[in-house]
Amino acid sequence: MDEATLNMINEINKQRKASGQAQININNDENFNAKPANFKSDTAQSKNPQKSDIQAVAIGHFDGLHKGHKELIKRLGENGALIIIESDKATLTPKQRREEYASVPCFYYDLKNIKNLRGDYFIGLLCRDFKNLKRIVVGYDFKFGKDRGWDKHDLGRIFNGEVIVVSEFCFDGLGVHSSAIKRFLSDGDIYRANRLLGREYSVEGEVIKGQGIGKHELYPTLNLIIYPYTTPKDGVYATRTRIDDKTYTSITFIGTRVSTDGLFSIENHIIDENLKSTPKNIRICFIEKIRDNMKFYDLKDLKNQIAKDIEIAKNVAKTCDLTLTQNSTHLRDLS
Numbered sequence: 218m219d220e221a222t223l224n225m226i227n228e229i230n231k232q233r234k235a236s237g238q239a240q241i242n243i244n245n246d247e248n249f250n251a252k253p254a255n256f257k258s259d260t261a262q263s264k265n266p267q268k269s270d271i272q273a274v275a276i277g278h279f280d281g282l283h284k285g286h287k288e289l290i291k292r293l294g295e296n297g298a299l300i301i302i303e304s305d306k307a308t309l310t311p312k313q314r315r316e317e318y319a320s321v322p323c324f325y326y327d328l329k330n331i332k333n334l335r336g337d338y339f340i341g342l343l344c345r346d347f348k349n350l351k352r353i354v355v356g357y358d359f360k361f362g363k364d365r366g367w368d369k370h371d372l373g374r375i376f377n378g379e380v381i382v383v384s385e386f387c388f389d390g391l392g393v394h395s396s397a398i399k400r401f402l403s404d405g406d407i408y409r410a411n412r413l414l415g416r417e418y419s420v421e422g423e424v425i426k427g428q429g430i431g432k433h434e435l436y437p438t439l440n441l442i443i444y445p446y447t448t449p450k451d452g453v454y455a456t457r458t459r460i461d462d463k464t465y466t467s468i469t470f471i472g473t474r475v476s477t478d479g480l481f482s483i484e485n486h487i488i489d490e491n492l493k494s495t496p497k498n499i500r501i502c503f504i505e506k507i508r509d510n511m512k513f514y515d516l517k518d519l520k521n522q523i524a525k526d527i528e529i530a531k532n533v534a535k536t537c538d539l540t541l542t543q544n545s546t547h548l549r550d551l552s
Contacts, residue, residue: 266298266322268324268346268347268348269347269348269349270296270349271296271297271298271322271324271347271349271350272294272295272296272297272349272350272351272352273293273294273295273296273297273298273350273351273352273353273354274293274297274298274299274300274324274343274347274350274352274353274354275289275290275292275293275297275298275299275300275353275354275355276299276300276302276343276353276354276355276359276361277289277299277300277301277302277355277356277359278301278302278304278306278307278395279299279301279310279315279319280306280307280308280309280310280315280395281309281310281395281398281414282310282315282317282318282319283309283393283394283395283398283413283414283415284386284388284393284413284414284415285356285385285386285392285393285394285413287415288383288386289354289355289356289383290319290320290321292354292381292383293321293352293354294352297321297352297354298321298322298323298324298347299315299319299321299322299323299324300324300326300343301315301323301324301325301326302326302328302331303325303326303327303328304327304328304329305445307445308399308445308446308447309395309398309399309414309418309446309447311445311446314421318416324346332363333363334362334363335362335363335367336361336362336363336366336367336371336372336375337362337367337371337375338362339361339362340353340361340372340375340376344376350378351378351379352378352379352380352381353372353376353378353379353380353381354380354381354383355369355372355380355381355382355383356382356383356385357369357382357383357384357385358385359372359382369382388412388413389409389412389413391413393413397413398410398413398414398418399447401413402418402447402448402449402450403447403449403450404450405449405450405451405452405506405509406506407449407454407503407504407505407506408505410449410503411503411504417457417502417503417504418449418502418503419459419500419501419502419503420443420446420448420500420501420503421443421446421498421499421500421501422441422442422443422446422483422498422499422500422501423441423442423443423497423498424439424440424441424495424496424497424498424499425440425441425442426440427439427440427482427484428474428477428478435516435519435520435523436486436520436523436527437486437487438470438484438485438486439458439484439485439486439487439495439496439499440482440483440484440485441483441484441485441499441501442483443483443501448471448483449471449503449506450471450506451471451472451473451509451510452470452471452472452506452507452508452509452510453468453469453470453471453506453507453508453509453510453526454468454469454470454471454503454504454505454506454507455468455504455505455506455507455529455530455533455534456468456469456485456501456502456503456504456530457501457502457504457534458485458487458499458500458501458502459499459500459501459502460492460496460499460500461496465487465488465490466487466488466489466530466531466534467485467486467487467488467501467530468485468486468488468507468523468526468527468530469483469484469485469486469501469503470482470483470484470485470510471483471510472510473510475510475511475512476511476512476513476514476516476519485499485501486523486527488527488530488531504533504534505533507526507529507530507533508526
């Protein structure tokens with residue numbers, strides 16, 4: 218181990234000792250080292266890639282693995298990987314959901330374990346972990362180190378290899394960022410959120426017990442908990458629902474049940490299907506917002522409206538085409 222790396226680890230140990238944390242074992246520290254994900258790809262990559270095989274990395278949070286992130290991945294070349302800084306802010310693709318869309322191996326560093334490192338110490342850590350690292354790819358606004366005090370210019374000075382800085386990627390006249398996607402979702406603009414993602418926004422949820430009203434008086438629903446995902450704006454959505462290896466056309470309600478008990482819920486109705494058993498978990502893919510949440514004073518009126526929602530969702534499912542060209546326009550009629 219070189220002197221710079223040893224100094225770096227000693228500095229980290231001082232910080233950990235001061236905060237009462239366990240100190241680093243120089244030979245092996247599972248809490249500090251990058252954790253490789255179980256990688257699956259159509260290419261001839263290893264499911265458990267070795268750090269020594271990695272020659273290029275892109276660094277970031279990569280929440281959503283959107284079209285902008287894909288531009289960084291394109292610049293990795295062979296033997297590339299993602300260095301994912303993990304935190305509770307990842308709500309588009311939390312935890313290891315990012316691996317589904319990455320196409321390259323993913324290694325995770327917990328933000329709380331590195332946030333107090335100086336920038337040069339952090340890069341030293343990467344060079345220690347990835348001994349054959351020759352290239353680092355970052356976005357134009359990349360910041361790192363304690364208090365985000367280092368930037369792309371410092372990286373070029375610190376790292377003794379190739380540094381590629383990728384310019385802001387724009388689509389539909391907008392810079393593609395996770396924050397923009399979250400903003401569109403909070404506005405209920407699923408179409409634009411999906412265009413920036415490059416796919417339908419999806420969440421995974423645990424099925425829980427609901428009121429029981431739907432099954433007996435309205436339409437049967439699967440009630441969900443989807444934390445920690447970003448929840449789209451309250452309303453009714455045309456969706457697809459994935460249960461095991463099957464995908465169904467569906468509608469999904471998000472919001473306060475103003476027509477019944479006044480509680481918040483996420484309820485999913487599988488269209489034209491009678492499920493033989495209740496699944497434990499499902500995935501919902503959002504296609505289009507149909508309408509805002511509405512209050513009904515009679516369950517018959519609510520049922521009639523749901524019937525209309527179902528017909529719209531069927532139409533949307535038939536015509537859904539996630540067009541990714543910049544000059545396309547949104548022509549779907551939801552009236």
